[in-house]
Amino acid sequence: MVRTHVLICGGTGCSSSKSEEIMSVMEAEIAAKGLSDEVKVVKTGCFGLCALGPIMIVYPEGTFYHSVEVSDVAEIVEEHFLKGRPVERKVYHEQNDADVHHATSLSETSFYKKQKRVALRNCGVINPEIIDEYIANDGYQALGKVLTEMTPEQVIDTILASGLRGRGGAGFPTGKKWQLARILVPDADQKFVCCNADEGDPGAFMDRSILEGDPHAVIEAMAIAGYAIGANQGYVYVRAEYPIAIKRLQIAIDQAKEYGLLGDNIFGTGFSFDLKIRFGAGAFVCGEETALMTSIEGNRGEPRPRPPFPAVKGLFGKPTVLNNVETYANIPQIILKGVDWFTSMGTETSKGTKVFALGGKIQNTGLVEVPMGTTLREVIYDIGGGIPNGKKFKAAQTGGPSGGCITAENLDVPIDFENLMAIGSMMGSGGLIVMDEDSCMVDIARFFLEFTVDESCGKCTPCRVGTKRMLELLDKIIEGNGTLEDIDKLEELANYIKSASLCGLGQTAPNPVLSTLRYFRDEYIAHVVDKKCPAGVCKNLMQYKIVEDKCKGCTLCARKCPVNAISGTVKNPHVIDPAKCIKCGVCISSCKFGAIIKE
Amino acid sequence: MKKKLTTVAFNGTAEQEEKLLAVIAKYRDTEGALMPILQDAQEIYGYLPVEVMRIIARETGFALEEIFGVASFYSQFSLNPKGEVAIAVCLGTACYVKGSGDILNKIVEILGVPADSTSPDGKYSVDATRCIGACGLAPVLTINGEVYGRLVVADVPDILKKYQ
16 A cells, blocks of 8 residues: 655756656665565656756645755655655745744645646646656546547637637637638648657756656647547647657557547547657747648748738648647547636636746746736735845846747736736746846847858848847957947837848847847846946956955965956055957956956 | 757768658648748758758748758757767856856867767767756756766766766
8 A cells, every 4th residue: 555655856957966866776776675566757848847856745734845865865765765754954944024834735836826837737746757646637538538539610600719829939729720720731641740849948947847747738738639630640749858748758659549539540540640740850930830740740840920820831731730739638638627717827818838847047946837917016025035145136038039028117007918928028938038137238239140040041132131130240349449320220120120131030039139138228228338348248348456445465366366466565456458358267266365357 | 049060961861852851741731831941951961952942942832042041040940960979058047047057068068079070080079959848957058868967077077978
């Protein structure tokens, strides 16, 4: 009789901190204590709180262990599993203003309290490599219901009524997409259902976590989509950089086939659906739907002009529906729990929930799912735990290289598709990178632009050449050679590229620049007029200085300086010659008195 | 993304070629087979030298230019052999904001191998990679697949020492 279940995160984040090894050592320890029949170790998907990984939850009581190391395992098995005394020093404690209180279970922590997990409902709950666990948690019931009780039209009407919008970025109504693919080419001999798992937005990893933690939800939803539009072949296009996700998806597909939930004549209804995995090869543009299909066809992943839209002429020239992983993960729940349940969450125009990947300068880096309409303040401060080291919030970037920044003044705007557009950002796939006072916004804009220059496929001129020219202008500004005229040129060029590019990549590439210009123009001006980087990031605009009062004249920095730029005598304050200084930073890291500063 | 052809001499074995031919045979009837073939070929040889692309062209009927076009388009395909010690520093946004750029610079400084290249003796390769999705551990680097997370610049020398 199993009395205790130990859930250990096997997601990419925790696996990187040796959770797999912890699992095998733990199983050996449990066996050595003769507890194998009583204590069961379960490998799950991502719990979300990646900052504290590896994470381990012990049920039935829900004890939440974090930052577990291999060396802790023997003690946890002996003390907790054998003697019933949790190892307090490894249990998660929540810090409140007044006292440090003990959070007994996961759902009580402030990280989880405001979350609403729909797409992530099984992540960290079931073992993704065992289909029975998914089935036990209502898995494949939605597919059963659709195939036996609903017509394809009813399925489409349900998804339409739910108001579900694409979670990959643009927010196109999913039901509409399905409807078009069903009706536009009535005599098509073949149609396809595709899943976009080419999560290219740097800093977003919700699709990876869903595939790692709940791959069957995606498979089930794709089969439902196949039934709705009349397709019996699906493709999942997944990043080759996600080995764990690929492995679990393949296991899941194999198991589903074995159970007859994929393949011919599913549930004896005559409906057949098969699924294949195709690997992306590291091209950001392949997140764009037509480029993704070109890539599955085996070509350079260049986008095609639309129309014709994929619903008419998609993969291999056939009508195709393409949705993102997170979008699919919502589908079975909508079918099972109904439209009213789904529309009870969210705002007027954006229903349901959205998963965000919190990263950058934030306490609780990880994955969170909140109802649409939650404010950024709640996400960053209540759930994310705020900015580390007492620093000040400067901006949050959403939408990655296609998005923009959200500043402190907009922290209380309810997050939904329309509101983010209105403040010059976008939902994107849900990457949310927090920046503090030490981040230079010109440098961040340059970072994203360098990314798009590198990832531009080269097919259309505005994107291929235009973004390159923009990058050169930004480099000029960062190096301290910029003029006010350059800022205007940058803005003008950005607007041209936005309106003239062929696909979404080019049309959105200037967004980070436009958005930082909108909210942080003064920082750009400081770079070109005062030749200063207010955040102290841009090397060419910094001066290293020795604070006279703090310098003890120990001569260490002068000896370490590779270019002999520091002069002075023993026990007297030293001086840096700015003409010689190469700003390598060796002096700062060697000074024991904190006497050297950058300004 | 610009890619340079390698200057390292090709030394593929008959065994490798046999494996490659088996792969090509496996995908003979698959629509859009070029990508999976190139992915498996890279798995076999570790990279995609022009000699391998020639074999694929000969066997599949794809033009060599077309194959090169695909191989050079995607960042995952490497036209250069990786080093014995393959170092990859994540320059995704979450890592970049937390200083992975400085970590990359430190590695380049210590090893004297510029980013996105392999040392002439084939010992080290240093790559700046796209987001690997381990954002919770930012900044992150991987060496031969082993992940090192939550790094500061001062950690770099000790990590590199392990692979000398």
